[in-house]
Amino acid sequence: MESQDFDEREAIPRAENLLLSLEELLAAGLHIGTRIKTVDMEKYIFRVRPDGLFILNIGETNEKIRIAARFMARFEPTRVMAVSSRLYGKTPVERFAEVAKTLPVVGRFMPGLISNPLQPKHAEPQVVLVTDPRADWQAIKEATAVGIPVIALCDTDNVFSGVDLVIPVNNKGRRALAVVYWLLARQVVRERGEIPQDGSIPLTIDDFETKLAAMPMGRAGGEA
Numbered sequence: 001m002e003s004q005d006f007d008e009r010e011a012i013p014r015a016e017n018l019l020l021s022l023e024e025l026l027a028a029g030l031h032i033g034t035r036i037k038t039v040d041m042e043k044y045i046f047r048v049r050p051d052g053l054f055i056l057n058i059g060e061t062n063e064k065i066r067i068a069a070r071f072m073a074r075f076e077p078t079r080v081m082a083v084s085s086r087l088y089g090k091t092p093v094e095r096f097a098e099v100a101k102t103l104p105v106v107g108r109f110m111p112g113l114i115s116n117p118l119q120p121k122h123a124e125p126q127v128v129l130v131t132d133p134r135a136d137w138q139a140i141k142e143a144t145a146v147g148i149p150v151i152a153l154c155d156t157d158n159v160f161s162g163v164d165l166v167i168p169v170n171n172k173g174r175r176a177l178a179v180v181y182w183l184l185a186r187q188v189v190r191e192r193g194e195i196p197q198d199g200s201i202p203l204t205i206d207d208f209e210t211k212l213a214a215m216p217m218g219r220a221g222g223e224a
Helices: 022-028 058-072 087-100 137-145 174-191
Strands: 045-048 054-056 080-084 103-106 127-130 150-154 165-168
Touching: 022 058, 022 174, 054 058, 058 127, 058 150, 058 165, 058 174, 080 087, 087 103, 087 174, 127 137, 137 150
Parallel strands: 080 103, 080 127, 127 150, 150 165
Antiparallel strands: 045 054
C-alpha cells in the first residue's frame, strides 16, 4: 500500500501557468509513471513513490504541451498526423483530429503509409504525433526515414530514438491520455488564433476519453 506520507502535490516543483488546474492534472494521473526508468527519461522524473512508481514533473509536461502545440500550429492542419496503436489512445486521437482538423491514424499502422507513395492510403504529413514510441514504432521509423519531425508522449519507460520533441506524461492511462490530448487540441487552436488564448473548445475531457464499453473483449485496455 502507498505510504500516506506521500503528497502528490510534491510532484509539482513548479506550477506556474498550468494549462489545467493542479487538482485536475493530479486526478487524471498525468504525472504517474511506471516502475521502470530509462536514461532518456531520467531528467523528467521528479521523484519515486514509496510503491516504486516514478513520478513525472508536471511542470515539464505542461511546458512541453505548450511547445508542441505551438509547433504543430505552424503547419496546415491536414499535414499533422496523430497516431495511436494503443486502444486507450484511439478516442483521444480521434477527438484531437476532430478539433484540430488533423489526420488521425488509430489501430495498426500500415507499413508504407508514410514512406511508400504506392501505398493506397499514402499520406504526406509534415509532423507526426505519436502516443507511445514503443507501440507506434512503425510510424516513427517511417517518419524518420523521410525526415519528418516526430513529437511523442513519453512515459518513464520510453526511449527517445527517432523522437524530436518529448512530452513527458503517463501515456498508458485512459484519463491521462484524454487530458493530454484535450490540452493539445485546445492549445493548438489557440496558437492558430482560432479561439482566444483563454478560450476553450466545444468538446469536454470526457469526450476525449476511451470508454470501457467500446473496448474489444479479451484485450488489455492500455496495450497495443
